Amino acid sequence: MTSPSSSRKAQRNDQKALIFIPDISGFTEFVHNTEIHHAQHIIEELLEVLIDTNEIGLEVSEIEGDAILFYRFGKAPTAAELLAQIQRMYVNFQAHIRRYETHRICQCGACSATHKLSLKFVAHFGPITMNNVKEHSKLFGKDVIVAHRLLKNDVKDPEYALFTHSLVRACETWVELPTVAWANVDQGSGEYDYGTTKYCSLSLSPLQMHVPEPKVEDYALPGTPKMIMESEGVINAPINMVFDVLSDLSFRHRWQLPLVGSDKLNSKITKNGSTHRCVIKGDDSDPLIVSHDFKKKGNVITFTDTSQRSGFVSVFTLRELGPQLTRAHVSTFARGNVIKLLIYHLFMKKKSIELMDKSWKNLNDYCRKLMSEGRDHDSQIVLLDANVA
Structure with a gap:
């Protein structure tokens, strides 16, 4: 008979450690009152930003829905070290939201409410044990x-950093926070089921001045590309469903030929500046595409795919x-010299049109399958009509 110790092992000796929890505020309302799939993707991206910073x-001990439980064994951090870490995380978090x-x-409830999310930090220091249960x-x-109880406290600021007195006392070189902090430091305490905990806190709002404004990006090809190919097909499905499938960059290879994969996406929710690689050969020759200029006006939706490296632009129009x-219609333009364009027209254009015609059929078959099963495509981007903007 297998003993419990063979399947569960624990490191019995307590070790002192920093316990550090960044927590995204507004998460519960955000998830329950908005589209769950987009809310999930947005929170995942924000948590990744915190981990990468x-x-x-x-x-990382674990991801706890809207928070990350970080720890670090060893000496307690200095005030300067911890404040610098908090500032970098907060600025990158807010920059991502901006x-x-x-x-x-997308104008769905989740995407349009992202700017309402905020961030707070709790930092504590004390002895902990690492329990290992099989591979966990x-x-x-x-x-x-x-540390977890302290996420519920009497701090008035919606965005703040909280440090327990246990943490302050644990660092021999901890300086007085008011001498290095970016905001006034408030003292507080909380009564919890285990007793009283004293802490100090400071607002994060002054750090907003360090959050960079997003760069204005121009995705267009320089010069005047020439149109080299166009193709269209009729899809037996509502325009919003067709757009959801077309704009789902991770799904392109499921209907568009000659693609065998789609990777290197920079976002799980399509937006202006979304990138993906069209996997054809699986090497560096495969084009990296930027999708941009999404517009809806009346019964027409348009957007553009641009490959700066390959010098191609495809403009999709749905009516x-x-x-x-x-x-569904696509016009493809190319930048290049006369000889390059001539070679395309002589040897590649016919094949390109044939592949695109087959792609429209694949797209139609997939949309009809969704409708017969009473399902929507997973991406479900909600575009705002320019006529009512």
């Missing part, structure tokens, strides 16, 4: 509970012909 050797707001095309590890101990009927 870790510069003081923090380890860029999302300026580049997004989990922090354990009273001080882990203390609603009826409640369940859509004309």
Whole structure:
């Protein structure tokens, strides 16, 4: 008979550690009152930003929905070290939200409410144990509970950093926070089921001045590209469904020939500036595409795919012909010298049109399958009509 110790091992010796929790505020309302798929993708991106900004050797214990439980064994951080880490995380978090707001095309509840999300931090120091259950590890101990309880407190600021007195006392070189902080430092305490915890806190709002404005980006090809090919097909599906499939960059290879894959996406929700690689050969010759200039006006939707490296531009136009009927059209332009364009016309154009005609058929078959099953495509981008903007 297998003993419990063979399937569960725990590091019994407590080790002192920094417990650090960035927590996204407004998460519960955001998820429950908006489109769940887009809300999930947005939160995932923001959590990834926080993890990628870790510069003081923090380890991730677990992702807790709207928060990350970080820890670091060893000496307590200095005030300067911890404040610098918090500033970098906060600025990158807010910069991502600003860029999302300026580049997004979706008007669903989740995407349009992203700017309402905020961030707070709790930092504590104390002995913890690392429990290992098969391949899973989990922090354990009273001080882990203390840190989580402190997420509920009497701090008035919606965005703040909170440091327990245990953390302050643990660092021998901890300087007085008011001498290095960007805001006034407030003292507080909380009564919890385990007792009283004293802490100090400061607002993060002054850090807004360090958040960079998103760059204005021009995705157009320089010069005047020449049109080299156009193709169209009629899709037996509503225009919004056709657009959802067309604009889902991760799904392109499922209907468009000769693609065998789509990767290197910079976002899970399509927006102005979304990138993906059209995998054809699986090497560096495969084009990296930027999608941009999404517009809806009346019964017409247009957007553009640009490959700066390859010098190609494809303009997609969808026109609603009826409640369940859509004309899809693509015009492809290319930048290049006369000889290059001549070679394309002589040896490649016919094949390109044949592949695109087959792609429209694949797209039609997929949309009809969705309709027969009473399903929507997963991306579900909600575009705002320019006529009512």
